[in-house]
Amino acid sequence: MKRLTGDLATIAAELRQEQLDLMAQNTDVEALVRDIIENVRQNGDVALRDYSAKFDKIDVADFLVSRETIDQAFEEVTPEVLVALENAKKNIISYHKHQLEDGFIDSPTEGVIRGQVVLPLARVGVYVPGGTAAYPSSVLMNVLPAKLAGVKEIIMVTPPQEKFNPAILAAAKISGVDKIYQVGGAQAIAALAYGTQTIPKVDKITGPGNIFVATAKKQVFGLVGIDMIAGPSEIGVIADDSAKPAYVAADLLSQAEHDKLARAILVTNSEKLADAVEVEIDKQLKTLPREEIARASIVDNGRVILTDSVDNMFELMNLVAPEHLEIAMDNAIEYLPKIENAGSIFLGHFTSEPIGDYYAGTNHVLPTSGTARFYSALGVYDFVKRSQFTYYNKDAVIQATKDITTLAYSEGLAAHARAIESRSEGKK
Amino acid sequence: MKRLTGDLATIAAELRQEQLDLMAQNTDVEALVRDIIENVRQNGDVALRDYSAKFDKIDVADFLVSRETIDQAFEEVTPEVLVALENAKKNIISYHKHQLEDGFIDSPTEGVIRGQVVLPLARVGVYVPGGTAAYPSSVLMNVLPAKLAGVKEIIMVTPPQEKFNPAILAAAKISGVDKIYQVGGAQAIAALAYGTQTIPKVDKITGPGNIFVATAKKQVFGLVGIDMIAGPSEIGVIADDSAKPAYVAADLLSQAEHDKLARAILVTNSEKLADAVEVEIDKQLKTLPREEIARASIVDNGRVILTDSVDNMFELMNLVAPEHLEIAMDNAIEYLPKIENAGSIFLGHFTSEPIGDYYAGTNHVLPTSGTARFYSALGVYDFVKRSQFTYYNKDAVIQATKDITTLAYSEGLAAHARAIESRSEGKK
Numbered sequence: 123m124k125r126l127t128g129d130l131a132t133i134a135a136e137l138r139q140e141q142l143d144l145m146a147q148n149t150d151v152e153a154l155v156r157d158i159i160e161n162v163r164q165n166g167d168v169a170l171r172d173y174s175a176k177f178d179k180i181d182v183a184d185f186l187v188s189r190e191t192i193d194q195a196f197e198e199v200t201p202e203v204l205v206a207l208e209n210a211k212k213n214i215i216s217y218h219k220h221q222l223e224d225g226f227i228d229s230p231t232e233g234v235i236r237g238q239v240v241l242p243l244a245r246v247g248v249y250v251p252g253g254t255a256a257y258p259s260s261v262l263m264n265v266l267p268a269k270l271a272g273v274k275e276i277i278m279v280t281p282p283q284e285k286f287n288p289a290i291l292a293a294a295k296i297s298g299v300d301k302i303y304q305v306g307g308a309q310a311i312a313a314l315a316y317g318t319q320t321i322p323k324v325d326k327i328t329g330p331g332n333i334f335v336a337t338a339k340k341q342v343f344g345l346v347g348i349d350m351i352a353g354p355s356e357i358g359v360i361a362d363d364s365a366k367p368a369y370v371a372a373d374l375l376s377q378a379e380h381d382k383l384a385r386a387i388l389v390t391n392s393e394k395l396a397d398a399v400e401v402e403i404d405k406q407l408k409t410l411p412r413e414e415i416a417r418a419s420i421v422d423n424g425r426v427i428l429t430d431s432v433d434n435m436f437e438l439m440n441l442v443a444p445e446h447l448e449i450a451m452d453n454a455i456e457y458l459p460k461i462e463n464a465g466s467i468f469l470g471h472f473t474s475e476p477i478g479d480y481y482a483g484t485n486h487v488l489p490t491s492g493t494a495r496f497y498s499a500l501g502v503y504d505f506v507k508r509s510q511f512t513y514y515n516k517d518a519v520i521q522a523t524k525d526i527t528t529l530a531y532s533e534g535l536a537a538h539a540r541a542i543e544s545r546s547e548g549k550k
Numbered sequence: 551m552k553r554l555t556g557d558l559a560t561i562a563a564e565l566r567q568e569q570l571d572l573m574a575q576n577t578d579v580e581a582l583v584r585d586i587i588e589n590v591r592q593n594g595d596v597a598l599r600d601y602s603a604k605f606d607k608i609d610v611a612d613f614l615v616s617r618e619t620i621d622q623a624f625e626e627v628t629p630e631v632l633v634a635l636e637n638a639k640k641n642i643i644s645y646h647k648h649q650l651e652d653g654f655i656d657s658p659t660e661g662v663i664r665g666q667v668v669l670p671l672a673r674v675g676v677y678v679p680g681g682t683a684a685y686p687s688s689v690l691m692n693v694l695p696a697k698l699a700g701v702k703e704i705i706m707v708t709p710p711q712e713k714f715n716p717a718i719l720a721a722a723k724i725s726g727v728d729k730i731y732q733v734g735g736a737q738a739i740a741a742l743a744y745g746t747q748t749i750p751k752v753d754k755i756t757g758p759g760n761i762f763v764a765t766a767k768k769q770v771f772g773l774v775g776i777d778m779i780a781g782p783s784e785i786g787v788i789a790d791d792s793a794k795p796a797y798v799a800a801d802l803l804s805q806a807e808h809d810k811l812a813r814a815i816l817v818t819n820s821e822k823l824a825d826a827v828e829v830e831i832d833k834q835l836k837t838l839p840r841e842e843i844a845r846a847s848i849v850d851n852g853r854v855i856l857t858d859s860v861d862n863m864f865e866l867m868n869l870v871a872p873e874h875l876e877i878a879m880d881n882a883i884e885y886l887p888k889i890e891n892a893g894s895i896f897l898g899h900f901t902s903e904p905i906g907d908y909y910a911g912t913n914h915v916l917p918t919s920g921t922a923r924f925y926s927a928l929g930v931y932d933f934v935k936r937s938q939f940t941y942y943n944k945d946a947v948i949q950a951t952k953d954i955t956t957l958a959y960s961e962g963l964a965a966h967a968r969a970i971e972s973r974s975e976g977k978k
Contacts, residue, residue: 145772203960206953216658220666226648235883235897236645236910241890243924257961289960325924344573344768344779347924351772372969379965411964455663455941462669467939469663472947472973476966477940480957481950482664484938496671496753496775498936508926510912511895512905513883519900522909525634529908532631532717533685536839537807538904541800545900 123388123400123424130434133427134441137387138492141442144383144423145353145491155308155337162312167319173309178252180282185320187286187302192295195288203289206480207258207296213483214266221502222270233518239509242272243347245322246505247314248299249329250290252281252306258293259479263486263500264328265297271505277324279314281306307331311338315346328487328500349500353491354383354423357475358444358464360435360457361399363392365450366471370395371402373448373475378419379412385423387442389435396426436460443494446475465494519545551816551828551852558862561855562869565815566920568851569870572811573781573919583736583765590740595747601737606680608710613748615714615730620723623716631717634908635686635724641911642694649930650698661946667937670700671775673750674933675742676727677757678718680709680734686721687907691914691928692756693725699933705752707742709734735759739766743774756915756928777928781919782811782851785903786872786892788863788885789827791820793878794899798823799830801876801903806847807840813851815870817863824854864888871922874903893922947973 126133161169167185174182196204227237248264250256261278268276278294280286282304294302303321305313311331317323326347327339339348357377361370374386390396403420410416429435436457439447443463451457454469461467465488466478479486489497514522523542530538554561589597595613602610624632655665676692678684689706696704706722708714710732722730731749733741739759745751754775755767767776785805789798802814818824831848838844857863864885867875871891879885882897889895893916894906907914917925942950951970958966 142773200956200960202952202956206956209953210957213658217656217664220654220656228644228648230641230644230911234910236912238648239886239889244890259957259961340772343771344921345570347921369969369972372965372972376963376965376969379963406965406968410968411962416965458667458939461667461937462672463935464937467937469939469941470943472944473940473942474947474969474973476954476958476963476969477942477947477950478938479966480954482662482940482942483658484664484940489935493772493775494935494937496935499938501936503931503936507891507917507922507924508929508931509889509892509895509922510906510927511886511897512901512910512912513897514901514905514910515898516900519902519905522905524630525637526904526908528628528630528634529638529687530904532628533687534839535804535807535904537800537803537834537844538907540834540838541797541804541902541904544797544800545902 123403123420123426125396125426125428127428130429130438134438137425137442141491144385151333151337155334155341158308159312159338159341162309162318163316170305170309170313170318173307174282174305177307178282180284182282182304185303185305187291187304191286192291192302195286195291198288199292204292207262207293210259210481211262211266211296213481214262215270217483218267218270218502223503223506231518233515235513237511239511240506241509242274243325243505243507244273245275245277245324246273247277247279247324247327249310249327249331249335250278250280251331252283256280256287256290258289259486260330261290261293262297265294265299267485267500267502268505269298271502273505275300277314277322278302279305279310308334308338311335311342315342326505328504349487349504350489350493350497354385355380356385356387356445356490357448358387358389358439358442358446359448359450360439361388361390361395361450362432363395364452365395367395367398367402369471369474370399370450371406374424375403375406375410375416376476377446378416378424379410382415382418383423384419386420387425387427387444389427389429389438391429391431391435393428396428400426443492445488445490445494446478448473448475463494465489465499516545551831551848551854553824553854553856555856558857558866562866565853565870569919572813579761579765583762583769586736587740587766587769590737590746591744598733598737598741598746601735602710602733605735606710608712610710610732613731613733615719615732619714620719620730623714623719626716627720632720635690635721638687638909639690639694639724641909642690643698645911646695646698646930651931651934659946661943663941665939667939668934669937670702671753671933671935672701673703673705673752674701675705675707675752675755677738677755677759677763678706678708679759680711684708684715684718686717687914688758689718689721690725693722693727695913695928695930696933697726699930701933703728705742705750706730707733707738736762736766739763739770743770754933756932777915777932778917778921778925782813783808784813784815784873784918785876786815786817786867786870786874787876787878788867789816789818789820789823789878790860791823792880793823795823795826795830797899797902798827798878799834802848802852803831803834803838803844804904805874806844806852807838810843810846811851812847814848815853815855815872817855817857817866819857819859819863821856824856828854871920873916873918873922874906876901876903891922893917893927944973
């Protein structure tokens with residue numbers, strides 16, 4: 123891992139630039155994706171079939187994955203996996219229930235009623251990648267909050283395959299997906315945004331995907347809602363002398379094995395710990411099935427930062443705003459108020475980050491690349507919309523007329539003023 | 551106004567297509583904006599000065615608007631406007647206070663603590679257009695929810711001018727803006743996203759603007775948060791025989807005077823009312839200062855839709871998902887449960903839409919172009935982020951190990967499994 127020391131602001135700026143580089147746009151992809159979206163918008167299912175043949179090398183007869191295929195999947199998944207998925211589901215529901223939101227209503231003055239109604243989105247699309255990046259756990263994480271929010275119809279799309287990963291189909295049924303369509307890439311996002319003869323258009327699209335999927339989501343954003351633009355996965359670990367090097371190393375590696383672009387950052391005030399963690403990483407790397415990926419991530423994007431105080435460790439990590447943040451310190455919960463920017467926080471020596479990936483019930487769809495400064499974990503709040511409502515009776519309008527018309531005329535909007543004035547003229 | 555009758559689904563599809571056309575992208579603008587952003591990113595203040603000279607025809611000496619200029623503005627605004635702004639502020643605060651959100655904490659099992667912390671964004675930028683589209687009311691609507699959320703620093707940017715609209719500066723001070731910089735267009739958005747020597751970078755950008763501003767916001771989205779992609783303003787009115795034609799006409803016109811692209815839609819089950827509203831519109835149009843704009847909006851984008859039942863009126867309007875929705879019917883509040891998609895709802899014959907623009911306290915930054923299907927009015931929730939946290943003690947990790955490792959191995963992520971397994975080995 124590259125080791126950084128020195129001025130905090132300089133280190134933070136360097137880390138930030140690296141984050142930006144990792145999430146840099148590719149303009150060739152943008153033009154290609156634009157063409158794909160336009161083609162799907164105009165030609166619907168015909169375009170989808172063409173792209174499936176071209177990109178996935180599969181002639182899709184029916185985009186809808188049949189009930190039988192889904193039921194069949196349950197017989198191919200081990201009982202242990204089904205139990206683990208059900209237990210994860212239980213925890214995800216019990217955590218996300220806290221996010222359910224009520225509307226409100228008030229009456230600030232005689233004759234006035236105001237309020238806010240919270241309503242679920244009508245239809246949501248969830249993208250699930252094919253191949254090795256197909257994670258049943260991600261299906262639960264995307265679908266269950268939507269389900270809790272009350273979304274009426276949840277559509278899943280996933281690239282066509284000769285043989286689907288049965289755990290993905292099982293997770294879809296366990297979490298309550300209504301329909302699964304086999305279509306992937308930018309064309310799947312276009313289908314969800316515009317609708318085709320077969321695939322209904324949705325109100326919001328969530329779920330991870332490759333550069334084509336991410337670029338397509340950004341392009342249809344505004345026409346439909348999207349969750350966020352996800353960059354490479356990240357973990358930050360703040361550790362002091364109380365940390366156990368083997369634990370810290372294992373957790374850094376659990377992030378590194380995702381992707382060569384994944385990034386693991388250790389911030390510590392103990393040079394001894396930093397050295398010991400590096401030794402452990404070398405040792406543990408050698409026996410990992412995904413050694414090559416994890417090693418590339420650690421070598422290219424791993425960072426160790428030495429600071430001289432607890433406050434500096436937190437200050438630096440707040441500037442990084444990591445997706446996952448572990449506090450490998452005794453009494454870790456006491457440091458929670460020092461954390462300003464992090465998607466999901468893991469407190470103490472035993473709260474290994476994969477607990478959150480699979481089990482604790484917190485969401486693992488998280489803001490990356492420093493966007494924890496303004497984004498949150500996926501949650502129930504992402505699947506609702508809020509409508510305001512207002513009622514004024516005649517007396518209340520008359521009471522408010524002077525203030526409203528003063529502002530309307532001062533902004534040069536006479537028709538606004540007259541609409542209000544009309545309410546005091548004559549009688550209804 | 552163009553009158554539409556017949557099949558509901560056909561009308562809805564036609565209205566939707568028109569919405570899409572009104573929000574269509576302009577690819578020339580996209581390329582130009584991309585260049586501007588890149589230039590500001592690389593050259594900072596120098597680029598800003600060049601663009602100000604080129605686009606605004608002003609040589610800006612100091613981007614920061616001085617405290618004296620702002621204080622001076624208060625002497626140029628009439629006392630009536632200041633009172634109206636203060637009253638509006640009071641109502642906006644009392645409404646938006648309901649949106650303040652607490653975190654939560656729970657302990658689903660022995661040895662496990664989970665929760666969510668709600669934190670304000672650190673720094674927010676608000677764009678305020680120059681010229682005739684400069685609305686002091688919009689300053690309040692953008693800034694006050696951020697202030698309530700606890701945002702530490704609020705930066706306002708507005709195009710340089712020989713003489714600023716004093717009401718804008720007054721509204722900025724009344725609502726609690728920390729600093730005002732005179733810079734506009736795409737270059738202002740770039741400055742907020744990347745920071746320059748003078749202008750600090752922010753975590754989120756809100757506020758309306760022209761096509762350059764909107765395109766720039768979409769391009770920097772992901773690097774910073776943005777509020778939404780705003781299209782032309784819209785009003786939908788659902789009215790029956792109980793409605794007063796003069797009121798309905800006045801409210802439709804209050805929307806139409808904004809912009810030739812603004813759209814007013816009347817849905818009614820009464821042909822008599824439809825006819826009477828059209829007569830009233832003709833009559834009222836003739837005396838409007840902004841007659842030309844309002845007339846173009848009504849002729850090109852105004853629509854009257856006749857349906858044969860109350861349910862159909864609501865079904866159609868739910869498909870349109872208008873920014874503003876008036877229910878011009880007796881006992882309007884009883885129909886609230888029928889409304890699925892609308893940014894802000896105005897109930898009953900006296901609740902004229904401009905009440906919401908200026909006074910009621912509900913927000914007037916609202917989802918347009920059908921995006922009320924998935925977006926909400928700007929609110930306190932737009933200026934916070936939520937961080938998850940988790941604590942597991944050793945026993946709790948051991949308890950969860952089987953489920954977690956089962957899922958991790960099934961997804962091919964051995965380093966995830968090993969990180970968990972490491973916690974049961976040896977002792978800390």
